[in-house]
Structure formats: C-alpha cells, structure tokens
Amino acid sequence: EVVTRHAMIQGFGEEEIEELSVFSLYIGVxxxxxxxxxxxxxxxxxxxxxxxxxxxxxxxxxxxNPLIRRKELFASGFSIGKDILGTNTNTLFFAFFGGYMALLLWFKDLSYSVGEIINSKVFSAEMISIFCAGIGIALIIPITSWINAYYLIKKREKSHDS
Structure with a gap:
C-alpha cells in the first residue's frame, strides 16, 4: 500500500474513466x-x-549426487536462478507490451508525447507491477536456493540418523 500511495496509482487513469462513466464510483472500496x-x-x-x-x-x-554439501547445492540453485532471471525478465517485459498493446496504440493515435505516456497513471501502475515482480524474482532466487538446500540436506541427515 505504501508503494501505491506514494506513486499515486490508485483509482482510475484518464484512459479508463471513459469506459467507466456509466458506473457509480461511490461503492466504498x-x-x-x-x-x-x-x-x-x-x-x-x-x-x-x-x-x-x-x-x-x-x-x-x-x-x-546425494553426498553434495549444502553450500554446493545452494550455489547450484543460485546459478540456476541467475539463468532463469534473464528469461523471466523477458517474459515480464513482453507480457506488459502484449497486455497493453491496444493502450499503447491508443496513446499513439491520440498523439500522446513520450512524457504524457510515462506520466499516465495506467502506464505508471503497470511499470510498478513489473518492477515489483522483478524485485520479487530477484529476491526469491537466493531464498529458494537456501531453503531447498537446507531442506534436502536436513532430510538426508534425518534418513542417516534413522
């Protein structure tokens, strides 16, 4: 909520108001x-x-390699994650343009300047979503690698103890 409040992306952009003019916006949400x-x-x-x-x-x-050390397993997971990061960045980028292609064409038809496009609420909200997803992806790589390495090695230690 902090991000949405400071970025002022809550509510509707000018581009969306025309479509919503027939609805009541006083719904208490x-x-x-x-x-x-x-x-x-x-x-x-x-x-x-x-x-x-x-x-x-x-x-x-x-x-x-069931005798692999936790540190090596973590490093392998981290390496896998770095490779995945590039492809997911492309996926987020193309998902944005695919989902908003009609809006971008509308911006072009209405002769919006680059500044007007970047400052529009709809564009800003989508960019913040992409950045948050990118940050989430970057953070989940070491977290997942560590948790999974810990879990697999702990599981091995428990099976050797029994």
Whole structure:
C-alpha cells in the first residue's frame, strides 16, 4: 500500500474513466488497497514460477549426487536462478507490451508525447507491477536456493540418523 500511495496509482487513469462513466464510483472500496492487491497478485505468479524452476533441478542435482554439501547445492540453485532471471525478465517485459498493446496504440493515435505516456497513471501502475515482480524474482532466487538446500540436506541427515 505504501508503494501505491506514494506513486499515486490508485483509482482510475484518464484512459479508463471513459469506459467507466456509466458506473457509480461511490461503492466504498479503497482503490489503494485494490492497486496493492493487483501488484501482489501479478507478482505471485512470477515468483512461484521461478521458485519451482529452481527447486526441481536442485532436487535432481541432489538425487544424482546425494553426498553434495549444502553450500554446493545452494550455489547450484543460485546459478540456476541467475539463468532463469534473464528469461523471466523477458517474459515480464513482453507480457506488459502484449497486455497493453491496444493502450499503447491508443496513446499513439491520440498523439500522446513520450512524457504524457510515462506520466499516465495506467502506464505508471503497470511499470510498478513489473518492477515489483522483478524485485520479487530477484529476491526469491537466493531464498529458494537456501531453503531447498537446507531442506534436502536436513532430510538426508534425518534418513542417516534413522
């Protein structure tokens, strides 16, 4: 909510008002919380995708080398994550342009300047969603690698103790 409040992206942009003019906007909904929810929902998908894409190969590495040390397993997961980071960045970028292609064409038809496009609420809200997803992806790589390495080695230690 802090991000949406300081970026002032809650509510509707000029481009969306025309479509919503027939509806009552006095419904008692906090649009700041809705904007924060949209950012969180769009970020969760990207983070989950990266986490699963890291844990599966780490398990395979562990299965093929059950005596691997935790530090080596973590390093492998981190290396896998770095490779995934590039492809997911492209995915986020193209998802934005694919989802907002009609809006970008509308901006062009209305002769919006680059400054007007960048300062529009719709564009800013989407850019913040992309940046939050990118930050989430970058943060989940070491977190997932560490948790998975810890879990797999702990599981091995428990099986040796029994």
């Amino acid at each position: 906090n649009f700041s919380k809705i904007a924060a929810s949209v950012i969180i929902m769009s970020t969760i998908g990207a983070i989950t995708d990266v986490a699963i894409s890291i844990t599966s190969p780490m398990r395979e590495i562990y299965n093929h």
